[in-house]
Amino acid sequence: VVLVVDFGAQYAQLIARRVREANVYSEIVPHTMSAADMLAKQPKAVILSGGPASVYAEGAPQVDPALFGAGTPVFGICYGFQAMAAALGGTVAQTGRSEYGRTPLKVAGGGRLLADLPSDLSVWMSHRDAVSAAPAGFEVLAGTTDTPVAAFEDLSVALAGVQWHPEVLHSQLGQQVLENFLFDIAGVKPDWTAANIVDDTVRAVREQVGDKRVLCALSGGVDSAVAAALVQRAIGDQLTCVFVDHGLLRKGEAEQVERDFVAATGVDLKVSDATDRFLGALSGVIDPEEKRKIIGREFIRTFEAAAREVQAEGEVEYLVQGTLYPDVVESGGGEGAANIKSHHNVGGLPEDLKFTLIEPLRALFKDEVRAVGEELGLPSAMVWRQPFPGPGLAIRIVGEVNPARLDLLREADAIAREELTNAGLDRDVWQFPVVLLADVHSVGVQGDGRTYGHPVVLRPVSSEDAMTADWSRLPHELLERISTRITNEVPQVNRVVLDITSKPPGTIEWE
Numbered sequence: 143v144v145l146v147v148d149f150g151a152q153y154a155q156l157i158a159r160r161v162r163e164a165n166v167y168s169e170i171v172p173h174t175m176s177a178a179d180m181l182a183k184q185p186k187a188v189i190l191s192g193g194p195a196s197v198y199a200e201g202a203p204q205v206d207p208a209l210f211g212a213g214t215p216v217f218g219i220c221y222g223f224q225a226m227a228a229a230l231g232g233t234v235a236q237t238g239r240s241e242y243g244r245t246p247l248k249v250a251g252g253g254r255l256l257a258d259l260p261s262d263l264s265v266w267m268s269h270r271d272a273v274s275a276a277p278a279g280f281e282v283l284a285g286t287t288d289t290p291v292a293a294f295e296d297l298s299v300a301l302a303g304v305q306w307h308p309e310v311l312h313s314q315l316g317q318q319v320l321e322n323f324l325f326d327i328a329g330v331k332p333d334w335t336a337a338n339i340v341d342d343t344v345r346a347v348r349e350q351v352g353d354k355r356v357l358c359a360l361s362g363g364v365d366s367a368v369a370a371a372l373v374q375r376a377i378g379d380q381l382t383c384v385f386v387d388h389g390l391l392r393k394g395e396a397e398q399v400e401r402d403f404v405a406a407t408g409v410d411l412k413v414s415d416a417t418d419r420f421l422g423a424l425s426g427v428i429d430p431e432e433k434r435k436i437i438g439r440e441f442i443r444t445f446e447a448a449a450r451e452v453q454a455e456g457e458v459e460y461l462v463q464g465t466l467y468p469d470v471v472e473s474g475g476g477e478g479a480a481n482i483k484s485h486h487n488v489g490g491l492p493e494d495l496k497f498t499l500i501e502p503l504r505a506l507f508k509d510e511v512r513a514v515g516e517e518l519g520l521p522s523a524m525v526w527r528q529p530f531p532g533p534g535l536a537i538r539i540v541g542e543v544n545p546a547r548l549d550l551l552r553e554a555d556a557i558a559r560e561e562l563t564n565a566g567l568d569r570d571v572w573q574f575p576v577v578l579l580a581d582v583h584s585v586g587v588q589g590d591g592r593t594y595g596h597p598v599v600l601r602p603v604s605s606e607d608a609m610t611a612d613w614s615r616l617p618h619e620l621l622e623r624i625s626t627r628i629t630n631e632v633p634q635v636n637r638v639v640l641d642i643t644s645k646p647p648g649t650i651e652w653e
């Protein structure tokens with residue numbers, strides 16, 4: 143493992159991801175962890191992240207100097223670079239000059255850390271203090287106008303650092319700098335590959351489960367599918383999956399689970415077709431939060447009933463959950479976000495069912511989950527599916543949900559998705575909700591006559607984490623094709639409109 147020590151900036155997760163992209167396993171640890179505890183994990187290397195503090199500020203996070211004398215390679219970034227310099231007898235000065243954003247860098251010599259890099263680089267800086275003298279024994283490798291010591295290394299002890307942020311995309315050749323450290327200075331091996339992740343996880347699940355039985359809930363999304371496929375690979379028929387079909391998925395998605403996923407994995411699947419039950423409960427309901435509550439409640443009831451049937455065939459000890467690494471890191475970070483929408487995670491755990499959890503994706507980032515899904519041979523439509531809300535199309539019909547309206551929306555949505563895929567843009571767009579304004583009527587002229595139908599809204603957005611989003615600038619020709627096809631092929635839709643609102647102030651979904 144490579145440890146990334148979090149000094150409290152938002153960069154630690156990004157660094158951990160970049161290390162993984164180099165096929166090296168990384169984990170984030172808090173700066174409050176003692177050097178002894180870090181070293182007890184026997185890391186191949188340690189990376190100190192950036193942070194908001196000044197090394198001289200009162201209460202500034204410190205690095206225990208014991209970390210540097212242990213023979214473990216350490217790489218300092220930004221604050222981590224300054225903290226390393228200060229701990230080893232260098233000088234960190236409050237120069238009064240700060241560097242923020244894109245900054246030209248002169249590489250002098252380059253040493254091993256910056257080997258083979260051009261002498262002029264554009265890098266991303268964000269700092270006020272600066273290292274004015276490197277610790278004894280360190281070679282200075284690069285500098286900027288305001289920061290003469292912007293990178294250093296001491297190969298005899300495998301320590302190195304940079305003032306800029308190699309993990310952000312705006313830093314030219316940042317990934318190469320990181321890999322130079324990992325491979326050429328720390329001598330780490332790039333053995334974190336999808337195939338190895340599968341092997342390791344399969345072994346761990348087998349060990350955890352023994353001969354017990356395991357239950358999982360499939361939602362149609364990539365996380366639950368990959369988690370289930372991994373556990374299936376580990377323990378075969380000891381796993382039973384339940385798929386609650388609430389009748390609110392998009393066109394073809396239920397078949398994807400029931401047919402394609404089962405064919406690809408051989409999973410023992412129990413389908414609970416609860417469409418009537420969900421639609422019955424939703425009848426007459428317009429309020430979005432009310433819809434969410436009903437769907438969450440019905441989901442738990444349906445899942446419980448199915449789980450009991452599985453239990454009746456023999457004791458079930460474990461439940462699979464598709465928790466990802468960012469959830470694990472963030473759940474350490476406390477809560478406090480305002481409740482904008484009650485994000486009922488359909489597929490969530492009924493509270494009174496007592497299972498021990500298996501979380502095979504707990505160490506993985508989303509892109510790794512996808513790579514594992516491909517490695518396991520899952521259908522690519524599933525592996526690359528965009529995020530889709532648990533309550534499904536119910537929160538994309540503004541107005542009451544009924545079968546006729548669901549059919550209309552399914553057709554319109556399928557056209558939009560198909561055209562986006564044909565244009566090769568489906569992996570560039572974060573989500574592409576299509577929303578039916580079922581309670582709004584619009585006048586149109588189609589064929590020879592006047593129509594009085596409904597508008598649909600296209601809501602393509604780009605985002606990194608769904609917390610903020612921008613509307614996607616899709617090519618006009620693509621929008622035109624989607625509009626023409628929807629109005630031609632979907633009866634009762636006579637208008638297609640484009641949502642050009644960012645988040646905030648709009649949310650991604652309309653409800």
Ligand code: XMP
Pocket residue numbers: 434482483484485486487488529530531532533573608609645648649650651652653
């Ligand atoms: P909003 O609309 O709040 O959505 O900008 C942010 C992300 O969350 C998804 N979403 C949900 N997911 N249950 C879910 O599982 C929900 O009730 C729910 N509401 C919104 C939305 O699709 C987007 O990815």
